[in-house]
Amino acid sequence: QKEVEQDPGPLSVPEGAIVSLNCTYSNSAFQYFMWYRQYSRKGPELLMYTYSSGNKEDGRFTAQVDKSSKYISLFIRDSQPSDSATYLCAIRWPGNNRLAFGKGNQVVVIP
Amino acid sequence: NAGVMQNPRHLVRRRGQEARLRCSPVKGHSHVYWYRQLPEEGLKFMVYLQKENIIDESGMPKERFSAEFPKEGPSILRIQQVVRGDSAAYFCASSPPAGQPNYGYTFGSGTRLTVV
Numbered sequence A: 001q002k003e004v005e006q007d008p009g010p011l012s013v014p015e016g017a018i019v020s021l022n023c024t025y026s027n028s029a030f031q032y033f034m035w036y037r038q039y040s041r042k043g044p045e046l047l048m049y050t051y052s053s054g055n056k057e058d059g060r061f062t063a064q065v066d067k068s069s070k071y072i073s074l075f076i077r078d079s080q081p082s083d084s085a086t087y088l089c090a091i092r093w094p095g096n097n098r099l100a101f102g103k104g105n106q107v108v109v110i111p
Numbered sequence B: 001n002a003g004v005m006q007n008p009r010h011l012v013r014r015r016g017q018e019a020r021l022r023c024s025p026v027k028g029h030s031h032v033y034w035y036r037q038l039p040e041e042g043l044k045f046m047v048y049l050q051k052e053n054i055i056d057e058s059g060m061p062k063e064r065f066s067a068e069f070p071k072e073g074p075s076i077l078r079i080q081q082v083v084r085g086d087s088a089a090y091f092c093a094s095s096p097p098a099g100q101p102n103y104g105y106t107f108g109s110g111t112r113l114t115v116v
Helices: none
Strands: A011-014 A019-025 A032-038 A045-050 A054-058 A061-066 A071-076 A085-092 A099-101 A105-110 B005-007 B010-013 B019-024 B031-038 B042-050 B053-056 B065-068 B075-079 B088-095 B111-115
Touching: A011 A019, A019 A085, A019 A105, A032 A061, A032 A071, A045 A054, A045 A061, A071 A085, A099 B042, B010 B019, B019 B031, B019 B088, B019 B111, B031 B075, B042 B065, B042 B075, B075 B088
Parallel strands: A011 A105, B010 B111
Antiparallel strands: A019 A071, A032 A045, A032 A085, A054 A061, A061 A071, A085 A099, A085 A105, B005 B019, B019 B075, B031 B042, B031 B088, B042 B053, B065 B075, B088 B111
């Protein structure tokens, strides 16, 4: 079983819609969860970081962690064309700085 | 405050040649990571280094690949005798020393290696 699973299907939404992205992970020992955004031909940039169950908001972005289900989510409200990018979930191994990434979702926001 | 600097941005090598990829971490960061990204496969961990030490190389192919992070200078990922399958984007990232707040990595813009 992979450490973190992210259905890599592309997602197209109209401007203003809510984007919902999800990942599952395998090891209940994982404690730190991240979402990265990657624009085409660029390096990933950290978008959200959380280490506990529950919701964390930052502007239009909400990261959600459900440790009982080993499920993490990212919601983008009022999506903008500038949100068009690939979004990758990541988890950090306990006691180790290594990150494992999901395959990423390519999101296209249509004006 | 410069971010992670990688060079070159693009590298073309013929089969059998050597590729050397360089990474200068964020100033003050002492942990460096190398990842490889192939289309449809996401980011794959290769190696985690601190100054002069390899901490975790569980993602490195056993042959032809090596990495170092010397006391002075950038981290180097070296690929000897490149093959077509080595063509990919290679990303370097860095994070602060242990004991400092660590909210994930800072990535560079990557080196795109093409083997012809």
